[in-house]
Amino acid sequence: MAEVLAEGYNVFDTAKSPSGTIKYLSAPADVINLIKSGKLQEHILLVRGGTTTFLAPALSMGAIGVITMSGAPESHLGILSREFQTPCVMTAYLTDSDSRYVVGQTGDEHFEEIAKALDGRKVRLDCTDHEVGRVVADD
Amino acid sequence: MTTTEGKRATYKQRYEEGDDGLRFQDLTYVGNFHGMEPVTDGIKGDKMMKARAKSGVLEKVSKEDVLRDEFTIPELNDLNNYLAWNIWDVLVMRATEGVSGMIPRQEYEILAFMHEFYRWPEILRMTTKEAGGAQAIMDIGASARRGIGTKVNAVHDWCIGAVGFGMGRCGLLALEVIGPDDYIGESNEILKFMQRILWGKRQDGYILNSQDRYRCRIHEPDFLSQITAQIEPLEAGSPKHAAFTQFKVAAELLSFLDHYDCRLGLGDTGPYELPDGQLLILRDLFVNEEVFHWSDVCDDENLPHCYTLALTIDPEKMGLNEIRVNDISTTFTRPKNYIEAITGGAVFAREKWNTPMGEVYPIKVDDLGDHLGRVQNATLKLYSKTARMNRRDLIWNGQYVYYVDMILPHMRLAGTYEKACRDYDLWEIDQRVANYYYDITKRGFAQETVPSKIFSGAGYLPFSEDADRRNSKGRWL
Numbered sequence: 001m002a003e004v005l006a007e008g009y010n011v012f013d014t015a016k017s018p019s020g021t022i023k024y025l026s027a028p029a030d031v032i033n034l035i036k037s038g039k040l041q042e043h044i045l046l047v048r049g050g051t052t053t054f055l056a057p058a059l060s061m062g063a064i065g066v067i068t069m070s071g072a073p074e075s076h077l078g079i080l081s082r083e084f085q086t087p088c089v090m091t092a093y094l095t096d097s098d099s100r101y102v103v104g105q106t107g108d109e110h111f112e113e114i115a116k117a118l119d120g121r122k123v124r125l126d127c128t129d130h131e132v133g134r135v136v137a138d139d
Numbered sequence: 140m141t142t143t144e145g146k147r148a149t150y151k152q153r154y155e156e157g158d159d160g161l162r163f164q165d166l167t168y169v170g171n172f173h174g175m176e177p178v179t180d181g182i183k184g185d186k187m188m189k190a191r192a193k194s195g196v197l198e199k200v201s202k203e204d205v206l207r208d209e210f211t212i213p214e215l216n217d218l219n220n221y222l223a224w225n226i227w228d229v230l231v232m233r234a235t236e237g238v239s240g241m242i243p244r245q246e247y248e249i250l251a252f253m254h255e256f257y258r259w260p261e262i263l264r265m266t267t268k269e270a271g272g273a274q275a276i277m278d279i280g281a282s283a284r285r286g287i288g289t290k291v292n293a294v295h296d297w298c299i300g301a302v303g304f305g306m307g308r309c310g311l312l313a314l315e316v317i318g319p320d321d322y323i324g325e326s327n328e329i330l331k332f333m334q335r336i337l338w339g340k341r342q343d344g345y346i347l348n349s350q351d352r353y354r355c356r357i358h359e360p361d362f363l364s365q366i367t368a369q370i371e372p373l374e375a376g377s378p379k380h381a382a383f384t385q386f387k388v389a390a391e392l393l394s395f396l397d398h399y400d401c402r403l404g405l406g407d408t409g410p411y412e413l414p415d416g417q418l419l420i421l422r423d424l425f426v427n428e429e430v431f432h433w434s435d436v437c438d439d440e441n442l443p444h445c446y447t448l449a450l451t452i453d454p455e456k457m458g459l460n461e462i463r464v465n466d467i468s469t470t471f472t473r474p475k476n477y478i479e480a481i482t483g484g485a486v487f488a489r490e491k492w493n494t495p496m497g498e499v500y501p502i503k504v505d506d507l508g509d510h511l512g513r514v515q516n517a518t519l520k521l522y523s524k525t526a527r528m529n530r531r532d533l534i535w536n537g538q539y540v541y542y543v544d545m546i547l548p549h550m551r552l553a554g555t556y557e558k559a560c561r562d563y564d565l566w567e568i569d570q571r572v573a574n575y576y577y578d579i580t581k582r583g584f585a586q587e588t589v590p591s592k593i594f595s596g597a598g599y600l601p602f603s604e605d606a607d608r609r610n611s612k613g614r615w616l
Contacts, residue, residue, distance in 0.1 A: 011475070012475040012476040013474065013475065013476060014476060025240075026240070027240065028240070028241055028522070028525075028526035029526070031522075032522075032523070032526070047240065048237060048240060049236055049237045049239050049240050050235065050236030050237060051236055051239040051240075051241075051242070051244060051400050052392065052395045052396070052400055053239060053241045053242050053395065053396055053399070053400040053522075053525065054239055054240040054241040056392055056395075056396050056518055056522050057518060057519050057522050059388075059392060060389055060392055060515055060518050060519070061515075069237070070235055070236055070237030071235055071236035071237060072235050072236070073475065074229075074230075074471070075235065075236035076236070076395060076400060076401075076402070077236070079469065080388065080391060080392060080395065082475065082476065082478070083384075083387065083388045083391055083478065084388045085384070085476075085478055085479075091235060101235075101237070103235050103237075103587075103590045103591070104583060104586050104587030104590055104591060105587070130474070130475075
């Protein structure tokens, strides 16, 4: 049984199970640089928010999978990832940590912990469950 | 299909009188009903809210009711409570989305809410007068029944009352700059305008999709038949299916981006059941709004004001259990993934907001490649442009998207947009709101209060039962 590193809301259930190295994107420049690198489709994208604009060009250019640290399927990024059929796990939390995202009450340390733990890991997204999306180690 | 193989569609049960619908979320709503059973989302929640109303305003109302000059206090309170629940119903989960990383949306939203509550009443009053009275406003709503590519749609019409009145008043109450019985006359002005537009559009006595089990079936049958005649069959997995869905999402993305990550750029109507059992959704995607200066990149790519997509969904193929076209014009289904159940599609383009319907033209699915490239180019250019903007510009630009665009379509059709710009300084920022810019980042107001008060439905205080309907704000103390 592969190790489940993180779980969150599954935006839509799909048999697609993209695999790639997690790339944490913290600023628009990161998004633009990734696209320019030509390696967009080698990565599962990790972002903090659940809005669409930040990831707009990445979605448009064919991102294979997305993990967010906040938001829900009803958030704009949730809606768009469903429309793009890009597997997406939202408000992901680390399975080996007690830290959880609470609207308006979560400090930077929560997001930094997740980014530090996941950035650079080779993973696969499991989005077959109706409600729960899983980030599975694929090292 | 993936995990729904073999399941039968049950969505029609949702339209049976005794059915309470499915629950799309575990959370419940309390609002002003402390000590009572919490209210659920969906059809059951609508029933509970109607049952708690003290007036008949949430039931089907007559044309005479709508033409009446103002609401009573019980009617205002019922609308306030219902809109608060409706806002919670559609936005409580969205509100968990956190920071954008690009556009400070919570900040621009709260400024726009408050600006609208202060500034819209006199503009809407002027628009009603210039248009020729209440009936003319209802006629503007009715115009959507024979149109596509029009922003007189669910989300804009809902925003008049839910955002301009509901969220605006709620935000100002939370900021403690108004009291519950201030601006009652202005509240009436906003809500009457909303009711007239929505009633004129729906023509069934209701004003909101949630009152009708989340249906927005507004188009006339003969108009719809012209649309469906253009639909091309799309087989899942085929290049044509891929071309259609790829264009659809690219245009959806640009619609969000051109409207600063908000839903004013998208508008769904439906579901319409077709004779063959398929469900039709019409989706307007406004990819080039000319009043926004940043839309110059969309002009550069010769993009039309709006693409309209007609898409048919096979409910049996996905084992559809419930479909909601909610009041912010967004379609949600259970199961969640309807994309693979799309069986047909058509695309139309409306060049300008006032292009006559007779000049709206279809685009064959095989010809979408050129449009897709231009939409993607505009998206990249707009992203690059937006990424270079400073925080203040982003916030005020976003504020304008809400404050102007939410009533822009109604002013355009009433012929009052230019007058609002010239005589009412529409594009100026009210001094009060300009000052709130500095308040909203203190004590986490935008990041915490907005979700906890506005999207949770907790801060929509009622008007006093004996309050005077003529109340404005008598004192600043």
